[in-house]
Amino acid sequence: MKRYLYLIGLLFLFLHLEAHACTCTKYYWSPEQVKHDLHFSELVFIAEPIFKNSKEQIINSYYLKVIEVIKGTVNNDTLIGNYWSSCSGVPNHKGRWIIYSEHIQNDSISYSECGLTRNISTFDKHPFDIDETDIETRRSEWQKEYVILKQEIENSKKEVQANRRAVNMLTYTAIALVFLLICVFLLYNSWPSFKS
Numbered sequence: 001m002k003r004y005l006y007l008i009g010l011l012f013l014f015l016h017l018e019a020h021a022c023t024c025t026k027y028y029w030s031p032e033q034v035k036h037d038l039h040f041s042e043l044v045f046i047a048e049p050i051f052k053n054s055k056e057q058i059i060n061s062y063y064l065k066v067i068e069v070i071k072g073t074v075n076n077d078t079l080i081g082n083y084w085s086s087c088s089g090v091p092n093h094k095g096r097w098i099i100y101s102e103h104i105q106n107d108s109i110s111y112s113e114c115g116l117t118r119n120i121s122t123f124d125k126h127p128f129d130i131d132e133t134d135i136e137t138r139r140s141e142w143q144k145e146y147v148i149l150k151q152e153i154e155n156s157k158k159e160v161q162a163n164r165r166a167v168n169m170l171t172y173t174a175i176a177l178v179f180l181l182i183c184v185f186l187l188y189n190s191w192p193s194f195k196s
Contacts, residue, residue: 022114041100045067047096050065088112
Protein backbone atom coordinates (compact mmCIF):
# COMPACT_ATOMS: atom_id res chain seq x y z
CA MET A 1 0.00 0.00 0.00
CA LYS A 2 2.87 2.36 0.83
CA ARG A 3 4.33 1.62 -2.57
CA TYR A 4 1.12 2.80 -4.29
CA LEU A 5 0.98 5.95 -2.19
CA TYR A 6 4.62 6.60 -3.01
CA LEU A 7 3.92 6.19 -6.76
CA ILE A 8 0.88 8.44 -6.58
CA GLY A 9 2.93 11.03 -4.70
CA LEU A 10 5.66 10.89 -7.36
CA LEU A 11 3.05 11.14 -10.09
CA PHE A 12 1.66 14.35 -8.58
CA LEU A 13 5.16 15.66 -8.05
CA PHE A 14 6.10 15.22 -11.70
CA LEU A 15 2.78 16.28 -13.15
CA HIS A 16 2.22 19.96 -12.80
CA LEU A 17 -1.46 20.62 -13.36
CA GLU A 18 -2.74 24.14 -13.52
CA ALA A 19 -6.34 25.24 -13.50
CA HIS A 20 -7.20 28.74 -14.57
CA ALA A 21 -10.51 30.35 -13.92
CA CYS A 22 -11.56 33.67 -15.29
CA THR A 23 -12.01 36.42 -12.74
CA CYS A 24 -13.72 39.53 -13.97
CA THR A 25 -13.93 42.95 -12.39
CA LYS A 26 -17.49 43.97 -11.77
CA TYR A 27 -18.46 47.34 -13.25
CA TYR A 28 -21.20 49.86 -13.83
CA TRP A 29 -22.12 50.63 -17.42
CA SER A 30 -20.67 53.98 -18.39
CA PRO A 31 -19.64 55.90 -21.52
CA GLU A 32 -16.01 55.56 -20.38
CA GLN A 33 -16.38 51.75 -20.25
CA VAL A 34 -17.79 51.82 -23.79
CA LYS A 35 -14.85 53.89 -25.06
CA HIS A 36 -12.40 51.62 -23.22
CA ASP A 37 -13.84 48.42 -24.71
CA LEU A 38 -14.03 50.01 -28.17
CA HIS A 39 -10.39 51.09 -27.98
CA PHE A 40 -9.12 47.64 -27.00
CA SER A 41 -11.26 45.66 -29.47
CA GLU A 42 -10.11 44.73 -32.96
CA LEU A 43 -13.67 44.14 -34.11
CA VAL A 44 -16.96 45.51 -32.78
CA PHE A 45 -20.14 44.32 -34.44
CA ILE A 46 -23.77 43.39 -34.00
CA ALA A 47 -24.59 39.77 -34.73
CA GLU A 48 -27.04 36.97 -34.13
CA PRO A 49 -25.84 33.56 -32.95
CA ILE A 50 -26.58 30.68 -35.30
CA PHE A 51 -27.56 27.58 -33.37
CA LYS A 52 -26.85 24.58 -35.60
CA ASN A 53 -26.49 21.72 -33.19
CA SER A 54 -26.57 22.13 -29.43
CA LYS A 55 -23.70 19.67 -28.84
CA GLU A 56 -21.54 21.31 -31.51
CA GLN A 57 -22.37 24.70 -30.03
CA ILE A 58 -21.16 23.71 -26.59
CA ILE A 59 -18.03 21.74 -27.54
CA ASN A 60 -15.61 24.20 -29.15
CA SER A 61 -17.12 26.89 -31.30
CA TYR A 62 -20.18 28.88 -32.21
CA TYR A 63 -21.34 30.76 -35.30
CA LEU A 64 -22.43 34.37 -35.64
CA LYS A 65 -24.34 36.02 -38.48
CA VAL A 66 -22.97 39.56 -38.81
CA ILE A 67 -25.68 42.24 -38.94
CA GLU A 68 -23.60 45.42 -38.71
CA VAL A 69 -19.87 46.06 -38.37
CA ILE A 70 -19.09 49.08 -36.21
CA LYS A 71 -15.29 48.78 -36.02
CA GLY A 72 -12.94 46.61 -38.07
CA THR A 73 -13.62 44.57 -41.18
CA VAL A 74 -14.95 41.10 -41.87
CA ASN A 75 -14.63 38.99 -45.01
CA ASN A 76 -17.82 36.97 -44.58
CA ASP A 77 -21.23 37.56 -43.10
CA THR A 78 -20.75 34.52 -40.85
CA LEU A 79 -17.98 34.38 -38.25
CA ILE A 80 -16.82 31.49 -36.12
CA GLY A 81 -16.38 32.12 -32.43
CA ASN A 82 -13.83 30.11 -30.48
CA TYR A 83 -12.87 29.60 -26.88
CA TRP A 84 -9.28 30.88 -26.75
CA SER A 85 -8.99 31.36 -23.01
CA SER A 86 -10.81 30.72 -19.78
CA CYS A 87 -12.37 34.18 -20.13
CA SER A 88 -13.76 33.58 -23.63
CA GLY A 89 -17.49 34.16 -23.77
CA VAL A 90 -20.24 32.54 -25.81
CA PRO A 91 -23.54 34.07 -26.94
CA ASN A 92 -25.86 31.49 -25.46
CA HIS A 93 -29.28 33.02 -26.22
CA LYS A 94 -31.05 33.94 -29.43
CA GLY A 95 -31.33 37.58 -30.39
CA ARG A 96 -28.97 40.34 -31.41
CA TRP A 97 -25.70 40.77 -29.58
CA ILE A 98 -23.17 43.57 -29.46
CA ILE A 99 -19.80 41.84 -29.63
CA TYR A 100 -16.52 43.47 -28.61
CA SER A 101 -13.97 41.03 -30.02
CA GLU A 102 -10.34 41.28 -28.95
CA HIS A 103 -9.14 38.85 -31.61
CA ILE A 104 -9.99 38.19 -35.22
CA GLN A 105 -8.11 35.78 -37.39
CA ASN A 106 -9.39 34.22 -40.64
CA ASP A 107 -13.05 34.92 -39.81
CA SER A 108 -12.56 33.42 -36.37
CA ILE A 109 -13.17 35.57 -33.31
CA SER A 110 -13.04 35.45 -29.55
CA TYR A 111 -14.41 37.84 -26.98
CA SER A 112 -14.04 38.18 -23.25
CA GLU A 113 -17.00 37.48 -21.04
CA CYS A 114 -15.68 40.28 -18.82
CA GLY A 115 -16.42 43.04 -21.32
CA LEU A 116 -19.54 44.80 -22.59
CA THR A 117 -20.53 42.03 -25.02
CA ARG A 118 -24.16 41.20 -24.32
CA ASN A 119 -27.58 40.42 -25.73
CA ILE A 120 -29.24 43.62 -26.95
CA SER A 121 -32.56 42.00 -27.89
CA THR A 122 -33.60 40.78 -24.47
CA PHE A 123 -31.49 43.23 -22.44
CA ASP A 124 -30.73 40.54 -19.92
CA LYS A 125 -28.55 41.68 -17.07
CA HIS A 126 -24.88 41.12 -17.85
CA PRO A 127 -23.40 38.80 -15.21
CA PHE A 128 -20.62 41.25 -14.30
CA ASP A 129 -22.74 44.38 -14.27
CA ILE A 130 -23.30 45.24 -10.62
CA ASP A 131 -25.85 47.91 -11.40
CA GLU A 132 -29.36 46.73 -10.48
CA THR A 133 -31.14 48.37 -13.40
CA ASP A 134 -34.36 47.44 -15.10
CA ILE A 135 -34.79 46.50 -18.75
CA GLU A 136 -35.80 50.02 -19.81
CA THR A 137 -32.65 51.48 -18.28
CA ARG A 138 -30.49 48.88 -20.02
CA ARG A 139 -32.29 49.58 -23.31
CA SER A 140 -31.58 53.29 -22.83
CA GLU A 141 -27.93 52.51 -22.04
CA TRP A 142 -27.68 50.48 -25.26
CA GLN A 143 -29.09 53.40 -27.28
CA LYS A 144 -26.52 55.73 -25.70
CA GLU A 145 -23.80 53.15 -26.30
CA TYR A 146 -24.71 52.87 -29.99
CA VAL A 147 -24.49 56.66 -30.38
CA ILE A 148 -21.13 56.72 -28.56
CA LEU A 149 -19.77 53.92 -30.77
CA LYS A 150 -20.85 55.69 -33.95
CA GLN A 151 -19.42 59.03 -32.75
CA GLU A 152 -16.09 57.49 -31.73
CA ILE A 153 -15.73 55.70 -35.08
CA GLU A 154 -16.65 58.88 -36.97
CA ASN A 155 -14.14 60.89 -34.91
CA SER A 156 -11.51 58.26 -35.61
CA LYS A 157 -12.19 58.45 -39.35
CA LYS A 158 -11.98 62.26 -39.27
CA GLU A 159 -8.68 62.05 -37.40
CA VAL A 160 -7.28 59.63 -39.98
CA GLN A 161 -8.42 61.94 -42.80
CA ALA A 162 -6.88 64.97 -41.08
CA ASN A 163 -3.61 63.07 -40.64
CA ARG A 164 -3.65 62.09 -44.32
CA ARG A 165 -4.24 65.71 -45.33
CA ALA A 166 -1.38 66.84 -43.10
CA VAL A 167 0.93 64.20 -44.58
CA ASN A 168 -0.16 65.13 -48.10
CA MET A 169 0.40 68.83 -47.41
CA LEU A 170 3.84 68.09 -46.01
CA THR A 171 4.64 65.93 -49.04
CA TYR A 172 3.50 68.62 -51.48
CA THR A 173 5.48 71.25 -49.60
CA ALA A 174 8.62 69.09 -49.73
CA ILE A 175 8.15 68.49 -53.48
CA ALA A 176 7.68 72.23 -54.09
CA LEU A 177 10.79 73.02 -52.06
CA VAL A 178 12.86 70.46 -53.98
CA PHE A 179 11.52 71.84 -57.28
CA LEU A 180 12.41 75.38 -56.17
CA LEU A 181 15.96 74.30 -55.21
CA ILE A 182 16.41 72.56 -58.58
CA CYS A 183 15.26 75.71 -60.38
CA VAL A 184 17.67 77.88 -58.38
CA PHE A 185 20.51 75.41 -59.06
CA LEU A 186 19.75 75.35 -62.81
CA LEU A 187 19.51 79.13 -62.97
CA TYR A 188 22.78 79.54 -61.08
CA ASN A 189 24.61 77.16 -63.43
CA SER A 190 23.10 78.51 -66.66
CA TRP A 191 23.72 82.25 -66.21
CA PRO A 192 27.34 83.33 -66.21
CA SER A 193 26.64 86.60 -64.37
CA PHE A 194 25.71 84.65 -61.25
CA LYS A 195 29.01 82.76 -61.22
CA SER A 196 31.22 85.85 -61.02
